[in-house]
Amino acid sequence: MTKAPGGVLAAYRHVDAAVDAIRRLKEMGQRDVTVYTPVPNHEIAQAVGHPASPVRVWTLVGGLTGCFTGFAMSLWMSYDYPVVVGGKPLGSVLPYVVIGFELTILFGALATIMGLIVHAVLGYRPAAYDPRFTDDHIGLFVPCPVERRPQVEQVLKSTGAVDVRVET
Amino acid sequence: MIVPAAHHDLRERAVSGPGRGMLLLGAVLALLGLVFFVILILGDDPGRAWRSYHINFLFFTGLSLGGIIFAAIQKVSKGVWAGAIVRFSEAPVAFLPISLVLFLLLFLGRQYLFPWIEHPTPIRGNWLTTGAVFWRDLVAVFAVFGVATAFVYYDLQPDVADLRRGVTGWRRTLYDRIAGDYVPDPEHLERTARRLTVLSPAMLVVYAYGMTLIGFDLLMSLAPYWVSTLLGAFFFMGAFLTGLTTLGLMMVYWRRKLGLQDTIGRQQFHDLGKLIFGFSVFWAYLMFSQLLVIWYGNLREETGFVFYRLWGEWRPIAVLVFLMVFLIPFWGLIWVKAKITPFTFALFSFISLCGVWLERFLLVQPSLTEVGPAFGLPEIGITVGFLGLFLLAYGWFAATFPIVSPRLAAQAEETHH
Structure with a gap:
């Protein structure tokens, strides 16, 4: 130590x-x-x-990445393997908001933990x-x-x- | 409780009756609105005037109750940080008697507002008939207003008893009457605490039930074949948001007017900003959770209501509502600096407040008219009148009662907020 x-x-x-x-x-x-x-x-x-914590930048980047990933993933999947469900359009953004939101939270939370560990170790x-x-x-x-x-x-x-x- | 010396000044300011300007402005605007309203209902399109009346009745009643709900939540959660500002959110209690009269007047315009009077809805049984709706809602209004008034009364009593020596004339008589036998000894303190412990949760429950009923009867029934179980909650949570934003604007106004820069600081701005931010998100959450289900189900009787508002002539208004209630305050109030700077804080609160007014407009108008959105004298003139009535009531409260509570402000300071 x-x-x-x-x-x-x-x-x-x-x-x-x-x-x-x-x-x-x-x-x-x-x-x-x-x-x-x-x-x-x-x-x-x-x-x-x-004092502003440096970890918050990790949260922001993680959250934005998650939001983009959520929408991109669900839209890409719908067009890559087209299955019409319930007569809805293939790329319907409305329900994908849920996936986009969830991945925002998930990536944001994981990035926060990562940032916390990185700063705790480096900035000890x-x-x-x-x-x-x-x-x-x-x-x-x-x-x-x-x-x-x-x-x-x-x-x-x-x-x-x-x-x-x-x-x- | 011993009030520190620094608060003697606050005690003087609390009873200085600073609401006279607001009262006068309110009286002028209310008179103006009344003149417009009378001219318009005697004109050739009384329906438009009544619709505007209805929107404003729902908006301002919700706004007044929303503020009192904030105070009740403070008591339930035993929070003290809002001690210096909580009275600003209780002051709209003075609007409730006016609101009761406005509700009774609504009865006169029922033919123009409720489509189920001309075209009865036997499928709903006796639920949507004139007698049932108005009696039921009168009971709801009485219950909500009654509990709200009692709650504010008992929260006001200790301050009035404490400050009654500082006032004279009819105010002294009124203060003596409200104070009654109250003296700040342990027995009375305990009695007030006990009463508020009962009244504050009761207020929350009665508000949720009463406003749900009012939302169903006076808002949802305008499109009598459309059903949404969530609309009641959406209605009263939106009203709570307007209560918070109004409190925000009043806080900025009174802080400056009474010179309370030392008492109301970063902590209050930051916390209230967080609440407004949070409930903007909650508004979007409720809106989205209803929209998603209707979109998925794709049932004819449900989609019509949404379709009419999100496409065609009403679309710009819907976009504007989404921007003003959710996106702009979300972006604006996410920053700490924007929350603790009075100017930006007031700006985003004001945008959100106007956004919810537009949302009420969007909920009422398309159900009742064939034409697209129009803003003219009926909408603006009557809104001005209602704003006048609200300011009149608020100004009267501030001119009569202590608009800031030295007792609660000291309590907040003791715990270092």
Whole structure:
């Protein structure tokens, strides 16, 4: 397993303090922050922000491919092996909407899972961790080079971290 | 509950009676519409005026109830994110008494609207006879409107009791009357919660049953030999969509008018945008699932209804409806940016709202006329009149009652929405 990069790990007991720290770190230009929280929390989610996931491009491409495949496949099959059913025209688009729709969902979902796996493997960024973050503490891990560490540590301490340690 | 200091300002704004402009505009438009309507029904084609009346009656009644349904869904699902905006969707309750009168007036135009009066349909038994239809629908209308009014009444009571010191004159009398013995102690809070717990699901059920009946009797019976079991659901889900889009437009309007930029933010726009997007898709789903079955079955008594609307003179309207209710809002509201920007959000809501009006137009008109679509004074003038009545009722509600609930807004903020 890849070793975690060096940085500063802090534990917080209070949401407000952790949110404050995230905001302060962002203000000083530290964009890469890993946040652990034992329970989902709106305030933390808001402080972390809404970065767009790269997986959504996979979903879009997969969905469009599925839609095209669904229509193309059913139309091609109808004309390639013509059987008139119920007096309907050979290439009747209306019922093929169902197939087009289903393949949109299927290809979209499969592409999403693929994209998720690809990005999780390629973009894996190990971060330092502490078991308290699954219990009653909120954790912040800030990967940064040695020369920035005192500054980061100072921010983390001043915002009320109960524990700050440097991981190498 | 302790209302934070920041909300004192909100409390003042809530009772400032900001609806007077809307009320005045509504009164002018309603008067204009009434003049047009009277001239038209005394003219040489009263049928056209009545058809336009019928379309607008169905559209605006559905729109008012659709908004209240949104509020009821919030209570059933225990959602609080809409706390600051939920009153905007309850305000159309003031239109319901007007709608009741409009329904009674519909009785006068029955000869022009319902083909089964002139050509009875014994194959349907006594279902489609004047007495049966109007009595049945009167009961349905009373039930739906009654539950809706009671629901809004009890959701309004705590706010009215809380804010009654901020108003004077006849409003004070009215507030005192509604508030009754209500004080925000645990016992009364529990009583209100219990009442809403009963009324909100009741509202949903009564709405679904009542509107299905109204859809069958007042919409489907216009083509008395055409039957679709789905039409009732299609009718009331379309009405719910208009309730949501109207709420969207009102949210944008009141946010600006009352300066609620801090209270109504990204979260509300995003969530309501998602709902409108979702129900646009649901509208298309219901439409398609009915169309597919009729296309497959290819039964003469079923295809006529669809054929008349999708081919020939009505085709452009059908295409327009599909574009305005489904494709344009689908494309427009799929983007997060478009949902959280008030301008684009309002634009796509407005397109969807007009689209559903056209859809009602498309459902009613071809059943009753031989000629193709026409937009003239009867359609536009009477629609303006109905819009006027709606704005009149809405403006009166906003001028009388707290149009934003400081209590529910604080509740939403407490949970960080």
